Amino acid sequence: MSRANMLLVEDDAALAELLIWHFKKENFDVVHTVDGEEALILAQERVPDIVLLDWMVENLSGIEVCRRLRRASATANVPIIMLTARGEEEDRVRGLETGADDYVTKPFSPRELVARVNAVLRRIRPALAGETLAFADIEMDTVAHKVRRSGQVIPLGPTEYRLLKHFLEHPGWVFSRERLLDSVWGRDSDIELRTVDVHIRRLRKAINVGDQNDIIRTVRSAGYALDAGGD
Structure with a gap:
């Protein structure tokens, strides 16, 4: 499997460290930021293969980051998985309508999240899984x-x-x-x-x-x- 580039936008330091460890173990190249505005800059500088995006981050909400990533031509089709403590159906629907491909409610198992990310990549970017x-x-x-x-x-x-x-x-x-x-x-x-x-x-x-x-x-x-x- 070729190395996939991930942009992780998460302001919980302990959770971010845990996720970076798990995804690097799975051969992901992870770029991390706690800041929504910086996330947009990073995504333009190097278009990620997938974005893990927390709903509540500094300076710009995850929903707004998702909306702007979808508006920009370079990132319009990059898969986005939203991470949030919000479990209400209305919030999940709002996240998906904004352009998220999947939605994971905290607390979650890092191994389950790795599996979900790989599933999204296989569906949306099959070439990353080394497939023709x-x-x-x-x-x-x-x-x-x-x-x-x-x-x-x-x-x-x-x-x-x-x-x-x-x-x-x-x-x-x-x-x-x-x-x-x-x-x-x-x-x-x-x-x-x-x-x-x-x-x-x-x-x-x-x-x-x-x-x-x-x-x-x-x-x-x-x-x-x-x-x-x-x-």
Whole structure:
């Protein structure tokens, strides 16, 4: 398993020390801060693979940190797990609606948290687990930057490669053109929405050779999804 970069935002010194020990033991590279504003700076300087974020931290609340991480193009898709003593359903819902991927209520077992983090990474960033990204008969080697379908190498341009990688990391998810624009081109991009359609067509042409099934599904009035059923 390749080394994953974690940003830990936690102001409880004893808990932070315990978590750093457990995650370093699991081959994580952990950067720690007690300060919400510093967390945003650290995340921009070096985009983490995952964020562990306490609800109550100094200078900026965990909810606001989560919201701003989701707004920034570089960190819009970084998985975030919130840590909090708040156990009420309303607070959990608020955390998830702000963009958190998971929610762990204190007190918790560090070993359980390690397992949850690994589960989120396997689901959202399979390449970090040393796995080839794969769906149906398509495989992507993220190290060699090669794509194969039924064993045959498929040449892709850089944008089509990023598009396919995004779909492979979220199989079955329906993405609007706006969301794809944010995730693949970056939120600050001035690319027009119709450009997404152009690159989807190019991607389809490259990976759907001959009588092969079209695995990119057009969802009317919604967007596109990676789906073995095709369009």
